[in-house]
Amino acid sequence: MTVDGGESGRASGTLEGTILRGREFEPVEGRVAFEDGEITAVEETSVESDRIVLPAxxxxxxxxxxxxxxxxxxxxxxxxxxxxxxxxxxxxxxxxxxxxxxxxxxxxxxxxxxxxxxxxxxxxxxxxxxxxxxxxxxxxxxxxxxxxxxxxxxxxxxxxxxxxxxxxxxxxxxxxxxxxxxxxxxxxxxxxxxxxxxxxxxxxxxxxxxxxxxxxxxxxxxxxxxxxxxxxxxxxxxxxxxxxxxxxxxxxxxxxxxxxxxxxxxxxxxxxxxxxxxxxxxxxxxxxxxxxxxxxxxxADLNCGVVAPGRDAKLLALDGDSDNLDGVRDVVRGVVRRATVDDVERVVL
Structure with a gap:
């Protein structure tokens, strides 16, 4: 498990997988791009990743x-x-x-x-x-x-x-x-x-x-x-x-x-x-x-909590192929009712 961003909070990069997008947490296959601590794009596209990406x-x-x-x-x-x-x-x-x-x-x-x-x-x-x-x-x-x-x-x-x-x-x-x-x-x-x-x-x-x-x-x-x-x-x-x-x-x-x-x-x-x-x-x-x-x-008037462009890149990636999450049919339900800290693969703060 890795943590990106650190004290500066200005991480850049991408995360691929099933993205829980927007306020509705709509599961879409794709990637999240972020630069200098801000989400720049949420792209719906075919990817080869079992990750589940959600807001921290x-x-x-x-x-x-x-x-x-x-x-x-x-x-x-x-x-x-x-x-x-x-x-x-x-x-x-x-x-x-x-x-x-x-x-x-x-x-x-x-x-x-x-x-x-x-x-x-x-x-x-x-x-x-x-x-x-x-x-x-x-x-x-x-x-x-x-x-x-x-x-x-x-x-x-x-x-x-x-x-x-x-x-x-x-x-x-x-x-x-x-x-x-x-x-x-x-x-x-x-x-x-x-x-x-x-x-x-x-x-x-x-x-x-x-x-x-x-x-x-x-x-x-x-x-x-x-x-x-x-x-x-x-x-x-x-x-x-x-x-x-x-x-x-x-x-x-x-x-x-x-x-x-x-x-x-x-x-x-x-x-x-x-x-x-x-x-x-x-x-x-x-x-x-x-x-x-x-x-x-x-x-608290914070600019995080949603995976959407313009929001702070405060993100959490879970291993959707973990022993615990493998086989989950409803991704959002699996995150809420089943996921644990052991399933955390990457944290972007």
């Missing part, structure tokens, strides 16, 4: 600082594990040295790169210092970190926006006004443990909500009226025993994206997240693939 993933919700504490806290409730300021993860974050934190995040970004992730939206604890730590961790990575600071307005000013823990934890009016003034992202957790924080989160007019496990009919109507995108993290919700989102009901109301959430409980694999989501819902495979790619890209 956008992981729309992560906490990779928690990489220092993978699988810590067995048997703890969600509040005991992650609630600020004294949940286990926050204690472990305070106890870790800066070098330990940076090293752990660097390793996670390396895994994400090999697993075909082009970008991730990070809710970054630790204020300004936390933002600086992930900047250090990502300095040599081809994965783009869209960083939403937390805990203080200054973190938002240094980062790409603000990621709020939840409307029951604090009054985030000041942070919301600041992000709006600066034209930056404001995201907030909502409806993870219960429904009590959903309406106050929506009152903030966020750019997106995360989780919405316990959304009720009123909340679904408000989400639809406001057109607020929702990032789902079903594997994390299951691991933390808070329930599972009604994917189909949310899909009917708004745009959905996928995130892997907390690195304490989940490997940041978008392959696993797609499979879970596909098998929890009745959504077509193309819609789940969009949740893992272009929907997250649109949410």
């Amino acid at each position: 993933f956008v992981n729309a919700h992560t906490h990779i600082g928690d990489s220092i504490a993978k699988e810590a806290g067995e048997g703890l409730t969600l509040e005991e594990l992650v609630a600020p300021p004294d949940g286990l993860k926050h204690r472990l974050l305070r106890e870790a040295t800066r070098d330990e934190l940076v090293a752990a995040m660097t390793r996670t970004l390396s895994y994400m790169e090999r697993a075909g992730t082009a970008a991730h939206l990070e809710f970054r604890e630790g204020g300004v210092e936390g933002v600086e730590a992930i900047e250090r961790a990502g300095a040599g990575s081809a994965v783009e970190s869209v960083v939403l600071g937390r805990e203080e307005t200054a973190a938002m000013e240094r980062a790409d926006g603000f990621g709020a823990s939840g409307a029951n934890d604090a009054d985030f009016d000041r942070e919301r006004n600041a992000t709006r003034r600066e034209g930056k992202l404001f995201g907030i957790h909502a409806g993870e443990v219960d429904a009590s924080d959903i309406n106050p989160a929506l009152d903030l007019d966020p750019d997106f909500l995360v989780h919405m496990v316990h959304a009720e009919a009123l909340h679904l109507d408000r989400v639809a009226d406001k057109g607020v995108p929702v990032v789902l993290c079903p594997r994390s919700n299951a691991a933390l025993s808070v329930g599972l989102p009604d994917v189909d009901a949310l899909f009917e109301r708004t745009t959905l994206a996928l995130g892997t959430d907390n690195a304490m409980v989940n490997a940041p694999s978008m392959f696993r997240e797609m499979e879970w989501t596909a098998k929890l819902s009745d959504l077509p495979a193309r819609e789940v693939l969009a949740m893992a790619t272009v929907n997250g890209a649109d949410l």
Whole structure:
């Protein structure tokens, strides 16, 4: 498996095979040409390649600082594990040295790169210092970190926006006004443990909500009226025993994206997240693939997530002749429900 592009993100070349083209992920035989980091052409033509070429993933919700504490806290409730300021993860974050934190995040970004992730939206604890730590961790990575600071307005000013823990934890009016003034992202957790924080989160007019496990009919109507995108993290919700989102009901109301959430409980694999989501819902495979790619890209105003001319050359090539993918009759369904990081042949970032 090779990774092209590196820190500069200005790769040039071609990829041949079955191309999942455009927003519909239409499978066509052909090649993708890219130059200086931009897709220049998607040519439909006969080729001799078993590759499957698709857009690299956008992981729309992560906490990779928690990489220092993978699988810590067995048997703890969600509040005991992650609630600020004294949940286990926050204690472990305070106890870790800066070098330990940076090293752990660097390793996670390396895994994400090999697993075909082009970008991730990070809710970054630790204020300004936390933002600086992930900047250090990502300095040599081809994965783009869209960083939403937390805990203080200054973190938002240094980062790409603000990621709020939840409307029951604090009054985030000041942070919301600041992000709006600066034209930056404001995201907030909502409806993870219960429904009590959903309406106050929506009152903030966020750019997106995360989780919405316990959304009720009123909340679904408000989400639809406001057109607020929702990032789902079903594997994390299951691991933390808070329930599972009604994917189909949310899909009917708004745009959905996928995130892997907390690195304490989940490997940041978008392959696993797609499979879970596909098998929890009745959504077509193309819609789940969009949740893992272009929907997250649109949410963060990134020019990737689609194989089309003019888009950034953030691409993923799978070995369609692998033991796992050989014999797949529906290519998009195979990518969404069956493919794993072991099937990755080449990543262009």
